[in-house]
Amino acid sequence: MLLDDVADASARVAATRSRLAKRAVLVDVLRRAAADGPHDVAVVARYLAGELRQRRTGLGWRSLAGMPGPADAPTLTVAEVDAAFATMAEMSGPGSATARTDAARALFGAATGREQHLLRGLVSGELRQGALDALLLDAVAEAAGVPADVVRRAAMLAGETEAVAVAALAAPSPEDARTALAGFTLTVGRPVRPMLAQSAPDVPTALAQLLERAGTADGPAARVVVDTKLDGIRVQVHRDGDDVRVYTRSLDDVTARVPELVAAVRALPARTLVLDGEALALDADGRPRPFQETASRSATRDADLAGATTLTPYFFDVLHVDGRDLLDAPLRERLAVLDRVAAPHVVQRVVTSDPAVAAEHFRSVVAAGQEGVVVKASDAPYEAGRRGAAWVKVKPRHTLDLVVLAVERGSGRRSGLLSNIHLGARDPATGGFVMLGKTFKGMTDEILAWQTARFRELEVADDGWTVTLRPEQVVEVAFDGLQRSTRYPGGFALRFARVLRYREDRSAAEADTIDTVRALAAP
Numbered sequence: 001m002l003l004d005d006v007a008d009a010s011a012r013v014a015a016t017r018s019r020l021a022k023r024a025v026l027v028d029v030l031r032r033a034a035a036d037g038p039h040d041v042a043v044v045a046r047y048l049a050g051e052l053r054q055r056r057t058g059l060g061w062r063s064l065a066g067m068p069g070p071a072d073a074p075t076l077t078v079a080e081v082d083a084a085f086a087t088m089a090e091m092s093g094p095g096s097a098t099a100r101t102d103a104a105r106a107l108f109g110a111a112t113g114r115e116q117h118l119l120r121g122l123v124s125g126e127l128r129q130g131a132l133d134a135l136l137l138d139a140v141a142e143a144a145g146v147p148a149d150v151v152r153r154a155a156m157l158a159g160e161t162e163a164v165a166v167a168a169l170a171a172p173s174p175e176d177a178r179t180a181l182a183g184f185t186l187t188v189g190r191p192v193r194p195m196l197a198q199s200a201p202d203v204p205t206a207l208a209q210l211l212e213r214a215g216t217a218d219g220p221a222a223r224v225v226v227d228t229k230l231d232g233i234r235v236q237v238h239r240d241g242d243d244v245r246v247y248t249r250s251l252d253d254v255t256a257r258v259p260e261l262v263a264a265v266r267a268l269p270a271r272t273l274v275l276d277g278e279a280l281a282l283d284a285d286g287r288p289r290p291f292q293e294t295a296s297r298s299a300t301r302d303a304d305l306a307g308a309t310t311l312t313p314y315f316f317d318v319l320h321v322d323g324r325d326l327l328d329a330p331l332r333e334r335l336a337v338l339d340r341v342a343a344p345h346v347v348q349r350v351v352t353s354d355p356a357v358a359a360e361h362f363r364s365v366v367a368a369g370q371e372g373v374v375v376k377a378s379d380a381p382y383e384a385g386r387r388g389a390a391w392v393k394v395k396p397r398h399t400l401d402l403v404v405l406a407v408e409r410g411s412g413r414r415s416g417l418l419s420n421i422h423l424g425a426r427d428p429a430t431g432g433f434v435m436l437g438k439t440f441k442g443m444t445d446e447i448l449a450w451q452t453a454r455f456r457e458l459e460v461a462d463d464g465w466t467v468t469l470r471p472e473q474v475v476e477v478a479f480d481g482l483q484r485s486t487r488y489p490g491g492f493a494l495r496f497a498r499v500l501r502y503r504e505d506r507s508a509a510e511a512d513t514i515d516t517v518r519a520l521a522a523p
Helices: 003-014 019-035 038-048 078-090 096-109 113-124 133-144 148-158 162-170 174-182 203-214 259-266 291-299 303-308 331-341 355-367 445-457 514-521
Strands: 196-199 224-229 233-240 243-248 272-281 311-321 349-352 372-377 387-394 398-409 418-427 432-439 459-462 466-469 474-479 481-484 492-495 498-503
Touching: 003 019, 003 038, 003 078, 003 113, 019 038, 019 133, 019 162, 038 078, 038 133, 038 162, 078 096, 096 113, 133 148, 133 162, 148 162, 148 174, 162 174, 203 224, 203 355, 203 372, 203 387, 224 331, 224 355, 233 259, 233 291, 233 311, 243 259, 259 272, 259 311, 272 291, 291 311, 311 331, 349 355, 355 372, 398 432, 398 445, 398 514, 418 445, 418 474, 418 514, 432 492, 445 459, 445 466, 445 498, 474 492, 481 514, 492 514
Parallel strands: 196 387
Antiparallel strands: 224 349, 224 372, 233 243, 233 272, 272 311, 372 387, 398 418, 398 466, 398 474, 418 432, 459 466, 474 498, 481 492
C-alpha cells in the first residue's frame, strides 16, 4: 500500500466530525491494506492511530525543521516508510545524529506534501486526526465482519490494537476472524489495557449515576465502592512465581526501575497474580510527595535517585490469582480476593449508598493530599481499555483566571486555526507574567473561531508556528493540580488544564497572581 493512501485517509478523517464518516474511511483503507498482507495492516493500523511502530526514532521537531520540499508524485509504500524509521531507530554511536538526519531528509524528500504532513504528525505524536483507538477498533470489527465487542475484548487482552487488527483482517472469513480473536486471553506477564473512569463534577452526581445504574437491586449491588484516588502513577503488576513484571498505564515495562515494587509483590501470598493499582512516593508523615517526584522516580535508571525516593504500591483491583481469571467477576468479588492476597497494600475505600458517607471520604482523602475518589459499581466486571460508566472519578476542581501569552497554530481538524494557548499568571513583583503551561483542551468550535480572530488582533510576532500576543486576554481555566517544573520560570505547571471560558469582564491586571498559584501548591 502506498503511504499516500494512508495520508489521504488521515486527511479525510480529520476533515469530518461524523463518527460514521470517519469509520467508513478507516474501514476502506484497512480492507485495502489487508489485500497487501499482514505487515501492511500492522503499519497502517498504527499510523491511523497516530503513532509510529518505533517507540523512539531520535527525531523531533528540530530534526524536521530543515527537511526538503515535497515530491511531485507519491511513490513511497508503507513498508518502505516503516523500514526507514526502523533503521533510524537503530542508529547509535558517533555520527548517528548526522546519519539519522540524512535518512530523514531522504525519506521526506520522497514524500508528497500530504505525506509529509502525515509523517510530521507521526514523528511529533501530534497528528490529531480524530482516529481514536476506540473508533479504529470499531473499524477493524466492521472490516473483518465481526462484532465490535469481540474486537475490543481481544485488544484489551492483547494490550494493543496492531496485533488484533492483523489477526482479524488476515482471517479468510468472519468465522475464522472470531476464532483468531478468541486466541487472545489473559496471560500472566502480558499487560492488558487498564480500565478507565469517566468524570463527574462532584460526589453526589457520581453516586447518583451509579445508584441509578444499579436500579432496584437489593443487597450489595445497591451500594457503591468509593476508592481513594491516589496521586501516584498507575501500575499493573504481573507475578508468575518469582518473576514479577511492572507495567505503566501506557504498558511500558518499568520492572528494572522499581525493585521495591517487585519485592513487595513477591512477598504476597500467591504464586500467580495480576494486580491493578498505583505507586507513589510518600514523605515521613505518610503524605504523597509531589507527583513529579513519583513520576521521575519511575522513569529513571539513576541509582542515586532511585535510592533517595522509594515507591509504595497500593492496589485497587485484581484480575488474576493462582490460575483463576477474575476479569468477568463483579467488583465486590474481586475486592474480597484482593483483600485476601494484598492486604498490606490495598487502597483505602468505603462501601456505601449514603451520599454523606461518600462525601466525607472524599473530603478526608483530599485533606490527606490525595487526588480525590473513584466511585465504582460493585457489580461491574473489569472492562479493560474502556472509559466505562461503571467507574466515575471525582477530583476537586481548581480554577484560575490567567492571561494568554501566545498561541500555536492548530493541526489536523484545527488546521487554519489558532489552538494551543500559553498560560501566564501575573507577577506583582515585576509587573510581567509567569508562564504556567499550555492547553488546547475544552475548546469548542465557537471558541476556536473566536480566539483565532481575537488573537490576530493581539499579535506582536509570528514565527510560523507560535504567535506571540500582547498580554491582555484573560481566560478562566480549570485544572486538576500543580506540579513542580523546571521548564517554566515560576517553578510550577498546571496539570490537565482546560479552558472554561474567556473573561471579557476582566483585564490582565485582574488576573490571578503567581503568589496565588504558589499558595495552592503549599501542603
